[in-house]
Amino acid sequence: MADLKFSEDHEWVRVEGGRAVVGITDYAQQQLGDVVFVELPEIGKSFAKGDEAAVVESVKAAAEVYAPFDGEVVEVNGDLDSDPGLVNTAPEGEGWFLKLSVKDAAQLDGLMDRTAYDKFVADQS
Amino acid sequence: MHDPGLKTTPLHGLHRELGARLVPFAGYEMPVQYQNGIIAEHTHTRSAAGLFDVSHMGQAQLAGPRVAEALETVVPGDIAGLAPGAMRYTLLLNANGGIIDDLMVTRPADDQAGDRLMLVVNAARKDVDFADLTERLGGRIALERYEEKALLALQGPQAAAVVGRFAPDAAKLTFMTAQVFSVGGVEWQVSRSGYTGEDGFEISVSGEHATDVAQALLAAPEVEAIGLGARDSLRLEAGLCLYGHDIGEQTTPVEASLTWTIAKRRRAAADFPGAERILRQIEEGPARRRIGFKLEGRSPAREDAEIETPDGAAVGRVTSGGFGPTLKAAIGMGYVDAACRAPDTALNFIVRGRKLPGRVAKTPFVPANYYRGD
Numbered sequence: 406m407a408d409l410k411f412s413e414d415h416e417w418v419r420v421e422g423g424r425a426v427v428g429i430t431d432y433a434q435q436q437l438g439d440v441v442f443v444e445l446p447e448i449g450k451s452f453a454k455g456d457e458a459a460v461v462e463s464v465k466a467a468a469e470v471y472a473p474f475d476g477e478v479v480e481v482n483g484d485l486d487s488d489p490g491l492v493n494t495a496p497e498g499e500g501w502f503l504k505l506s507v508k509d510a511a512q513l514d515g516l517m518d519r520t521a522y523d524k525f526v527a528d529q530s
Numbered sequence: 531m532h533d534p535g536l537k538t539t540p541l542h543g544l545h546r547e548l549g550a551r552l553v554p555f556a557g558y559e560m561p562v563q564y565q566n567g568i569i570a571e572h573t574h575t576r577s578a579a580g581l582f583d584v585s586h587m588g589q590a591q592l593a594g595p596r597v598a599e600a601l602e603t604v605v606p607g608d609i610a611g612l613a614p615g616a617m618r619y620t621l622l623l624n625a626n627g628g629i630i631d632d633l634m635v636t637r638p639a640d641d642q643a644g645d646r647l648m649l650v651v652n653a654a655r656k657d658v659d660f661a662d663l664t665e666r667l668g669g670r671i672a673l674e675r676y677e678e679k680a681l682l683a684l685q686g687p688q689a690a691a692v693v694g695r696f697a698p699d700a701a702k703l704t705f706m707t708a709q710v711f712s713v714g715g716v717e718w719q720v721s722r723s724g725y726t727g728e729d730g731f732e733i734s735v736s737g738e739h740a741t742d743v744a745q746a747l748l749a750a751p752e753v754e755a756i757g758l759g760a761r762d763s764l765r766l767e768a769g770l771c772l773y774g775h776d777i778g779e780q781t782t783p784v785e786a787s788l789t790w791t792i793a794k795r796r797r798a799a800a801d802f803p804g805a806e807r808i809l810r811q812i813e814e815g816p817a818r819r820r821i822g823f824k825l826e827g828r829s830p831a832r833e834d835a836e837i838e839t840p841d842g843a844a845v846g847r848v849t850s851g852g853f854g855p856t857l858k859a860a861i862g863m864g865y866v867d868a869a870c871r872a873p874d875t876a877l878n879f880i881v882r883g884r885k886l887p888g889r890v891a892k893t894p895f896v897p898a899n900y901y902r903g904d
Contacts, residue, residue: 438563438567438568438759439567439568439569439570439855441569441828441830441853441860442827442828442829442830442853442860444829444882460882462828462829462830462853463568464568464569464572464759464763464852464853464855465562465568465759465852466832467830467832489828493567
């Protein structure tokens with residue numbers, strides 16, 4: 406499996422050819438607590454880096470998920486409709502949110518690798 | 531290290547030991563959840579027994595001759611009618627009939643003279659309440675705050691079996707009664723009450739014994755520690771108001787759908803603060819009412835979300851909203867124009883610019899499971 410890259414907003418990205426899968430990190434799901442609903446965008450919608458791409462509702466609060474790079478939605482994880490808890494149980498696997506086409510591959514270079522992300526999280530707490 | 535600007539309860543060290551996630555709440559650093567998470571804690575409380583630290587709440591004693599009569603000058607409940615060992619939910623009202631706080635009032639089981647009452651008030655309101663009571667009743671009544679005491683809530687269908695192992699007679703208390711027990715030399719002030727809709731108890735003990743008592747209860751196989759997150763989802767499913775959200779100084783008991791707390795005798799006498807306005811609202815119906823609602827989808831409509839009719843007229847706002855883990859549905863409470871208050875009325879809830887469809891629902895959402903005797 407290709408290595409994940411991470412944003413400072415606690416999203417992960419896995420590049421698959423000209424597109425990339427986006428989800429939230431294990432740290433993010435732990436902070437959120439039990440996820441009860443995920444609002445996903447429509448397929449075909451375009452985002453610029455930093456746009457609100459999805460919303461995740463936990464028992465406690467709502468949190469935004471931002472597009473980690475410019476792209477167009479090519480697929481969303483329909484399984485989250487019936488089982489939003491996948492975000493908690495498999496944040497980096499079955500709990501993925503959406504797939505975006507990659508418009509500018511250079512933007513991906515700005516993301517962190519796992520070591521850098523782990524350090525980023527450790528520095529925050 | 532805890533935030534030095536925040537107070538802690540006597541159980542703070544235990545919360546840390548148990549791996550709680552601590553958050554600021556009403557000036558205290560309190561556990562919002564432990565390691566199992568809110569849904570598991572919620573479900574555990576509904577199916578077994580949950581232990582909550584509610585020591586942040588304000589405990590006090592009112593003492594003086596004919597204390598019930600004195601307290602009745604500031605609340606609309608029937609306090610004079612409380613038998614020894616009985617308790618009541620009531621509302622501290624301002625001159626306008628607005629709700630300063632909601633509180634539990636207990637006449638101690640050993641109070642024969644009618645000169646003592648115990649109060650439990652909201653953490654965020656205790657300074658306001660106690661200053662207000664001192665101001666309005668001060669000439670007649672002495673108020674003693676129990677800052678040092680802890681308050682534990684043990685809630686759930688197996689709570690009575692657990693409490694009964696420590697104090698067999700406590701398990702015989704019926705809903706909304708209270709008694710003091712000596713357990714291994716420690717005084718437990720036990721009431722059969724709570725904030726979850728489940729059978730359960732609140733146990734007031736001195737701060738110095740609180741950790742021992744909590745650990746003894748947690749050692750029972752039925753009991754898990756439960757944080758404030760599940761306390762909120764449990765009370766929401768039970769249809770119980772949260773002060774500062776669902777009720778406040780700008781709402782009257784009638785608007786808040788708490789008219790049942792205004793005793794018949796008190797209505798006839800019209801002798802509580804704001805009586806004229808409140809009695810007129812009972813007579814004519816208030817312009818707005820607190821309602822419960824249930825959404826069709828799972829996305830919650832949270833506090834401050836606007837409420838509209840299906841044709842787009844703004845009719846109110848959400849005051850508490852979230853996901854009910856037992857119902858597995860998005861539920862909440864809010865205030866709407868009185869014309870929209872009937873159960874099953876279709877309404878839209880505006881969340882992130884979208885209209886989420888829902889309906890007015892009867893509360894409690896989850897039926898109460900109180901023990902009223904065999």
